[in-house]
Amino acid sequence: MPPNPRVVKAFRAMREIGIPEEKTKPVLKNLLKLYEKNWELIEVENYRALADAIFDSEESEAVGQKKPPDNAQAEAAEQKKKLEQAELMKAIEEETQIPEEPERPLKRLRLRHQDGTPNSNGTPLKRPKLEEIEALPYAIPKSQSKALAGEPASSQQQSKNKGKQPVEDADVTNESESDTGLRPRHLRDKGKKPISPQTSPCKTRPSSDRPSHGVRFKEPKPKVKTSLSLVKPKDEPVTDDTSQPEVPLSVTGAELLTNGDASTETDLPNEPDRPLLALSKETSGHELATISNESTVKILDIASSSSGEYKISLSCNATGNPNLSATNVDTLLKRMEDKCIKSYRVLDSNFSVKKLMEDMCDSLLDTETDPTSPTHSLETCPANASNGSVGNEGDCEKDKHVEQNGCQDTDSQSLVGVSNNQLIADDTRSLHEVNDVAKGQESVIISLVNEVNSECPPAFHYIPKNAVFQNAYVNFSLARIGDDNSCSTCFGNCLTATTACACALQSGGEFAYTIDGLVKEELLDECIKMNRDPQKHCLFYCKECPLERSKNEEIVEACKGHSVRSFIKECWLKCGCNKQCGNRVVQRGIQRKLQVFMTPGGKGWGLRTLEDLPKGAFVCEYVGEVLTNAELYERVSRSANKDEHAYPVLLDADWAAECELKDEEALCLDATYYGNVARFINHRCFDSTLVEIPVEVENPDHHYYHLAFFTTRKVKALEELTWDYGIDFDDSEHPVKAFKCRCGSRFCRNIKRPNRTRKRRYN
Numbered sequence: 001m002p003p004n005p006r007v008v009k010a011f012r013a014m015r016e017i018g019i020p021e022e023k024t025k026p027v028l029k030n031l032l033k034l035y036e037k038n039w040e041l042i043e044v045e046n047y048r049a050l051a052d053a054i055f056d057s058e059e060s061e062a063v064g065q066k067k068p069p070d071n072a073q074a075e076a077a078e079q080k081k082k083l084e085q086a087e088l089m090k091a092i093e094e095e096t097q098i099p100e101e102p103e104r105p106l107k108r109l110r111l112r113h114q115d116g117t118p119n120s121n122g123t124p125l126k127r128p129k130l131e132e133i134e135a136l137p138y139a140i141p142k143s144q145s146k147a148l149a150g151e152p153a154s155s156q157q158q159s160k161n162k163g164k165q166p167v168e169d170a171d172v173t174n175e176s177e178s179d180t181g182l183r184p185r186h187l188r189d190k191g192k193k194p195i196s197p198q199t200s201p202c203k204t205r206p207s208s209d210r211p212s213h214g215v216r217f218k219e220p221k222p223k224v225k226t227s228l229s230l231v232k233p234k235d236e237p238v239t240d241d242t243s244q245p246e247v248p249l250s251v252t253g254a255e256l257l258t259n260g261d262a263s264t265e266t267d268l269p270n271e272p273d274r275p276l277l278a279l280s281k282e283t284s285g286h287e288l289a290t291i292s293n294e295s296t297v298k299i300l301d302i303a304s305s306s307s308g309e310y311k312i313s314l315s316c317n318a319t320g321n322p323n324l325s326a327t328n329v330d331t332l333l334k335r336m337e338d339k340c341i342k343s344y345r346v347l348d349s350n351f352s353v354k355k356l357m358e359d360m361c362d363s364l365l366d367t368e369t370d371p372t373s374p375t376h377s378l379e380t381c382p383a384n385a386s387n388g389s390v391g392n393e394g395d396c397e398k399d400k401h402v403e404q405n406g407c408q409d410t411d412s413q414s415l416v417g418v419s420n421n422q423l424i425a426d427d428t429r430s431l432h433e434v435n436d437v438a439k440g441q442e443s444v445i446i447s448l449v450n451e452v453n454s455e456c457p458p459a460f461h462y463i464p465k466n467a468v469f470q471n472a473y474v475n476f477s478l479a480r481i482g483d484d485n486s487c488s489t490c491f492g493n494c495l496t497a498t499t500a501c502a503c504a505l506q507s508g509g510e511f512a513y514t515i516d517g518l519v520k521e522e523l524l525d526e527c528i529k530m531n532r533d534p535q536k537h538c539l540f541y542c543k544e545c546p547l548e549r550s551k552n553e554e555i556v557e558a559c560k561g562h563s564v565r566s567f568i569k570e571c572w573l574k575c576g577c578n579k580q581c582g583n584r585v586v587q588r589g590i591q592r593k594l595q596v597f598m599t600p601g602g603k604g605w606g607l608r609t610l611e612d613l614p615k616g617a618f619v620c621e622y623v624g625e626v627l628t629n630a631e632l633y634e635r636v637s638r639s640a641n642k643d644e645h646a647y648p649v650l651l652d653a654d655w656a657a658e659c660e661l662k663d664e665e666a667l668c669l670d671a672t673y674y675g676n677v678a679r680f681i682n683h684r685c686f687d688s689t690l691v692e693i694p695v696e697v698e699n700p701d702h703h704y705y706h707l708a709f710f711t712t713r714k715v716k717a718l719e720e721l722t723w724d725y726g727i728d729f730d731d732s733e734h735p736v737k738a739f740k741c742r743c744g745s746r747f748c749r750n751i752k753r754p755n756r757t758r759k760r761r762y763n
């Protein structure tokens with residue numbers, strides 16, 4: 001009779017982890033008895049129960065061997081052994097004939113273990129609990145990856161097919177469409193409205209107040225000492241190729257910490273199971289996060305370099321063991337694997353220490369890139385670049401100035417800045433990143449300069465395009481673009497055609513751009529006027545405002561109003577025109593020479609142009625994570641530092657067209673963690689150099705659109721680019737105080753003027 005394939009498999013599994021058949025047999029027999037031949041309980045987790053039982057029996061044997069048994073005991077033991085062998089053989093034979101039993105729930109096994117139910121030897125079957133396994137030094141769980149950019153919509157969301165909806169002017173109050181002089185294409189609702197989630201716990205604002213742009217900015221967050229590293233993880237995957245020359249890290253070796261040396265900075269809690277984490281600073285300006293096991297002198301170092309490499313190293317004190325240097329890596333790995341199998345009971349036959357180390361790298365990168373991770377990152381300081389060059393060594397060397405220069409941002413994620421002297425000669429990647437805030441992701445380089453102080457730029461992930469965080473319904477499927485949403489019969493450049501194309505028809509019957517790629521003056525002026533005095537234009541009030549709903553309060557407050565805005569529709573994929581078509585401006589991305597610079601007037605970082613710009617020129621779009629308002633509300637409520645959420649804008653330009661907006665359709669952009677240069681644009685009351693215009697590219701339904709910045713006038717090279725956030729500085733009822741405006745405009749709304757009455761101004 002052929003052997004039971006399950007027995008064969010069990011033997012094989014044990015062989016794979018180095019347990020010979022003769023050791024497996026007796027224990028397997030016992031287990032089968034104990035589990036009443038329920039194989040599932042034995043096979044689960046790659047025969048963990050079986051392996052555990054074998055290890056246990058080995059242990060008890062070892063203990064037994066230590067004591068010389070007396071004669072009677074020895075005889076009894078011998079007798080027992082024989083009996084067991086005989087029983088085993090019988091059981092195995094029986095096994096080959098046992099019909100397969102129906103599956104039993106695994107719960108039973110767990111209950112047994114929890115109960116400590118003894119096996120047939122009388123010894124409780126010990127099985128490390130999951131938590132214990134995870135707490136083992138080498139069982140590093142891979143942290144869950146964040147559902148960020150590009151995450152596909154849920155199947156439920158995918159199945160939705162929502163087309164373009166007509167604008168309902170019945171919902172528009174205040175002045176009528178014709179009163180405003182808006183063409184039908186402009187009957188869009190654009191938010192000059194604060195995103196209420198930031199204002200938690202919320203209070204209402206009088207509806208007569210000026211609606212803001214959905215940005216509620218606050219004073220820059222207070223700088224906190226510490227952090228771990230500000231070096232961007234390299235994109236390249238970890239490889240097995242050890243033959244390649246190691247890319248040198250511009251760090252020197254960490255000094256071995258002695259037991260319990262926690263003298264260096266840390267703000268990570270020392271949890272009971274967690275090794276002490278200390279931070280050692282390198283004189284080169286790079287950082288070493290050092291985890292030292294207090295009970296030994298083994299040091300685990302994580303070193304980061306400006307070029308995006310991490311080096312994880314374990315240093316052990318080999319004093320008195322001169323042969324260690326001769327240790328062969330393969331021998332070491334094999335020994336480690338055996339140890340893991342025995343000591344930590346790792347049962348996966350694919351287990352390897354190398355893989356484990358790769359997992360450690362993955363975990364490290366996951367931790368660094370997870371904005372919600374409590375890990376703190378330490379920034380190396382930015383170079384004091386001037387017009388894009390990197391230099392001024394010593395102005396901002398982290399090691400020297402961490403205390404003095406305010407270069408102490410926490411939660412740094414990936415923006416790297418190092419001074420020239422920190423770069424190693426052949427590491428050109430670092431230079432690129434120092435010079436380019438966009439990290440090569442735009443078609444132009446965006447330099448960073450600080451000629452004012454030695455403050456570091458805030459850390460964030462530069463993304464050139466919006467990315468859906470999680471629940472936002474953003475569907476770009478071609479099937480959703482109807483014929484009237486694209487100009488499929490066009491060719492070449494739509495702007496040179498004698499008649500307006502289908503896309504232009506959606507933009508009110510004419511193209512929004514001139515042949516030179518500028519927004520047409522009429523449209524531009526209309527948008528500027530709208531921004532300057534939204535209350536004079538259309539205001540739309542939702543029946544049930546998603547902003548209010550996202551607060552999840554018992555009583556949903558009334559909508560505070562959204563102003564109706566002009567809209568541009570660009571040609572896209574289904575259009576017949578070519579990529580150079582003049583009706584494709586925003587989708588081409590940043591084309592102008594821009595620079596992030598430290599403003600001299602106390603506004604922090606700002607954005608400026610390095611070239612003269614004509615009126616109506618596209619500068620950049622506001623890029624960030626696409627969030628539902630409910631998600632933003634949740635994010636801000638959970639955030640310990642609410643001040644860091646100074647970057648959301650509301651995408652409410654089409655809310656007027658909806659009877660009722662679902663949560664996943666009420667969207668906003670948050671550039672706190674992921675964003676582009678627009679997150680550096682400061683506010684200027686009234687006469688800002690930029691105006692934002694909603695631009696539809698991919699999506700016919702307008703829940704999602706691009707928010708593009710165009711110049712309001714000619715702007716000279718080196719002039720700061722600003723936009724009017726629409727903040728109401730007089731709103732004393734608002735729980736979140738707006739920053740003290742330093743825009744310098746003679747129309748500044750934050751200046752207390754005698755006899756100034758807001759109501760008169762905004763009503």
Ligand SMILES: C[S@@+](CC[C@H](N)C(=O)[O-])C[C@H]1O[C@@H](n2cnc3c(N)ncnc32)[C@H](O)[C@@H]1O
Nearest residue numbers: 217218219220603604605680682683741742743
């Ligand atoms: C979108 S960020 C602009 C970039 C910011 N300056 C920085 O350093 O990252 C908005 C923040 O900048 C500051 N800010 C912007 N405009 C300002 C102004 N006119 N006066 C004072 N602070 C301003 C405020 O702290 C505000 O919360």
